[in-house]
Amino acid sequence: MSERGNIKKVSELLRGRQISCEELTKSYIDEIEKSNGELNAYVKITPESALETARAVDKKIADGEELSPLEGIPMTLKDNISTDGIETTCCSKILKGYVPVYDATVWDILKKQNAVLLGKTNMDEFAMGSSCETSCFGGAKNPHNIEHVAGGSSGGVASAVGGNIAVYGLGSDTGGSIRQPASFCGIVGLKPTYGAVSRYGLIAYASSFDQIGPITTSVEDAAIVFDAISEYDERDSTSRGKNGTPSATTLKNSIKGMRIGIAKEYIDGVRDDVREAVLGASKVYESLGAEIVYFDLPVLKYSLPVYYILACAEASSNLGRYDGIRYGYKAEHYDDVNDMIKKTRSEGFGDEVKRRILLGTYVLSSGYYDAYYKKAQNLRGTIVNAFKDAFTKCDVILAPTVPMTAFKNGNAISDPVETYLTDICTVPVNICGLPAVSVPCGFNANGMPIGMQLIGNTFAEATILNAAYQYETAVPEAFKSSDFGIKL
Amino acid sequence: MKYELVAGFETHVELSTKTKIFCGCTTQFGGEPNTHCCPICIGLPGTLPKLNRQVVRYAVMAGLATNCTIPETAKMDRKNYCYPDLPKAYQISQYDMPLCVGGYVQLSNGRRIRLTRIHIEEDAGKLIHRHGDTLVDYNRGGVPLIEIVSEPDIRSIEEAREYVEKLQLIMRYIGVSDCKMQEGSMRCDVNISVREVGSDKLGTRTEIKNMNSIAFIAKAMEYEFERQVDILENGGQVVQETLRYDDVTNTTSSMRGKEDANDYRYFRDPDLVTINVSREEVEELRGLLPELPTQKAERYVNELGLSETDAALLTKYRRIAEYYEAACEGTKNPKTAANFIISQIFRRLDTESDKEDFNIKVTADALNELIKLLDDGKIRMNLAKSTLDKMLDTGKRATELISESDMGGLDDAALLALCEQAIASNGNAVNDYKNGKEKAIKSLIGFVMKNSRGKADAAAAETKIKELIG
Secondary structure (H helix, E strand, C coil), rough: CEEEECCHHHHHHCCCCCHHHHHHHHHHHHHHHHHHHCCCEEEEHHHHHHHHHHHHHHHHHHHCCCCCCCCCCCEEEECCCECCECCCCCCHHHHCCCCCCCCHHHHHHHHHHCCCEEEEEECHHCCCCCCCCCCCCCEEECCCCCCEEEECCCCHHHHHHHCCCCCCEEEEECCCHHHHHHHHHHHCEECCCCCCCCCCCCCCCCCCCCEEEEEEHHHHHHHHHHHHHHCCCCCCCCCCCCCCCCCCCHHCCCCCCCCEEHHHHHHHHCCCHHHHHHHHHHHHHHHCCEEEEEEECCHHHHHHHHHHHHHHHHHHHHHHCCCCCCCCCCCCCCCCCCHHHHHHHHHHCCCCHHHHHHHHHHCCCCCHHHHHHHHHHHHHHHHHHHHHHHHHHHCEEEEECCCCCCCCHHHHHCCCCHHHHCCCCHHHHHCCCCCCEEEEEEECCCEEEEEEEECCCCCHHHHHHHHHHHHHCHHHHHHHCCCCCCCC | EEEEEEEEEEEEEECCCCCCCCCCCCCCCCCCCCCCCCCCCCCCCCCCCCCCCHHHCCCCCCHHCCECCCEEEEEEEHHHHHHHCCCEEEECCCCCCCCEEEEECCCCCCEEEEEEEEEEECCEEEEEEEECEEEEEEECCCCCEEEEEECCCECHHHHHHHHHHHHHHHHHCCCCCCHHHCCCCCEEEEEEEEEECCCCCCCCCCEEEEEECCHHHHHHHHHHHHHHHHHHCCCCCCCCEEEEEEECCCCCCCCEEECCCCCCCCCEECCCCCCECCCCHHHHHHHHHCCCHHHHHHHHHHHHCCHHHHHHHHHHHHHHHHHHHHHHCCCCCHHHHHHHHHHHHHCCCHHHHHHHHHHCCCHHHHHHHHHHHCCCCCCHHHHHHHHHHHHHCCCCCHHHHHHHHHHHCCCCHHHHHHHHHHHHHCHHHHHHHHHHHHHHHHHHHHHCCCCHCCCCHHHHHHHHHHHCCC
């Protein structure tokens, strides 16, 4: 039976010498060339270096050497993760031509394990957006229906993994950018605890929210990748590294007695099909012996303004460096240095990025700082405490990932504020630095995937992945693959 | 109407850590443009700062040496502004939770100049204008600075001068900075206003930016004081503005108006964690502080009996003070070593930086040995002085330069013989002296000194010669 690939399966094929890594890599590259026109998942393909790595892996296999879990697995990176010698643009015109001279820590880790990087994937410009359509390369499409978006901002990774033209990928999640596209594309996306994975080399959107995590086709894959990349990094002062045992070792634990919390505010206001799917999943958990706990989480209503104020404030500062002087795009015609900077930024940034820079600059300005930034900062503390309190009542919070399924192409960018509202379920996790995994929990009437997220306390990745794995085992049909890509 | 000057200083001091504040690049001054740089200090996308703990330690030492309180926690903030020498478009600095608060610098007139705070921050790069192009050199970007902010407590140019010198002295002493104003490792922004004598209200102030010489600070303040007094006396109002001082014309001029005043949009840098300074570390750092120049100078006056002038000269540079103390060790009179250093050794050190470097061929131990020969009566002062000059020239020790036979004074018989010889061979001088020319005796003493190779006691020789001439 042909099935979509996952890390474990590909790994077994390689170790069992049923396929060479070079053949495997070639087939993925061929498939990318075939499907990417429709999916627009990749913005850069790196076949030469991929094949070179693949051959090195084949040699190791031939020599009978031990392989690490991610060795030889074809994968992709979101285009905001710095790769030495490979153009990294954040899908922004302003970074076109920028080639990093160093590797992000996560890529450094994976490269040492001979991960086969197929290319860099599409994203909303500077990770700002929910549909991947603010990308200067145009949006990535949903492999379940290319009339729909892949989601954002890590839309390219989700499209590639959901479309089976990468076994797994790394995305980044600032306000839902891993979980939302994973949900839209019917796959798994893990946003780790803030500090669990090094941010060094991740081109910043909002530094106190950004976190790198895996997008995979199975929960076990997410656990394997997370275990590999969660390492303390002295180059990132906010890094805290691993906590406790590897999450892949506890997936099969029984969840009997696990308290799964449902907050009314997460369920109210989401679309009926989504609500039904999530409540259906809670029934599955009950049948697995978990205890469902209901409570209120009224602070959730502050999440969106808090997120958009703080994230934009940080973004306005983080994006100040793109001035055309040292790297990337530079305006062609200008009068003097100030004019050059103005024109470079006016021409180089897209509308959504400009909108957020303006918003962030405004909320930090003298005279407005107290009313916006400071107030949001205080409320952030309130929300953190509310979640702390919630985790005295339950072990895991179950919630929808997005209040709806994937948007139709073009809908998200036509109404930005309406689109901001769709982040309501994902942003609280980033505000609090908590881990959350989005897993598929069914399809709507049009066959579009619905996702739910399992939210854990800080460093409780093992717990949420355990719960997710148990669901996946109980309801494998929710994880049904798209028709795209490689089947093994 | 009489006016008084009111001034406060913001002093930037480059810390002499080996590496930059947020990366491992060298802080060395100079170097080919953009060779002391890495992805972090040129702010490449995705890089993150990592705080160099030595910067915190030096800043705390600076705070302790200026009587500051060290809060247990501090944080780093972003100061956002756009300028090509600032590659991230923000400077990582400290806004409302600095490392050190509320100290003071004591002036010699008894007044205390209060310090509001001392905070740490990164320096920016440098723009180089050449042939109509502007180039950027980021070597200096990320070099650690402390900014020492004073209250408006300075009341005269003399006080300003002393304040800056004191800060310079203290920072050099505790070894946290070389404070070389000419290399920009110490720079001052001077906030200055005037008011009627007797008033306790502050006038509108102007700020003169980036002063890098004490002489210019004095001149600029003098000019600015008079300019503001003129305005007030003519019924005008001083405009709050930032000024630049032109040392060629000795005038100040406006750098930017109020309308484009910067809004720095300070906020906490999310890439850096809270800085904790434990009480144990504060005490450890306090323990590392050397005796400070003011304390040293006081001790030299009170315990060693030096004049205030000499004490000040010897304590101005830590190396000299340490040298002096070692040279003095176990000698009879602390003034002897002081005199040797101030008269003979300083003569060979032309500039302030020569004094600071204090590169001389005579070790403190060698000078100590020389003074002990003098103390023991083995040599006389004249011989000691000429020997010290030779030591400074050659780096040899006194015992290598003075032969055994030259050691020890002359006995009475030998002195008598030399005095007789002097009288016999200087008839003219003897006659002059007898005719009332008191000074003529000097040449007779000189004869004795010369022929005894400096071993004779000049005073004894004089007495003996007078006796003999009768």
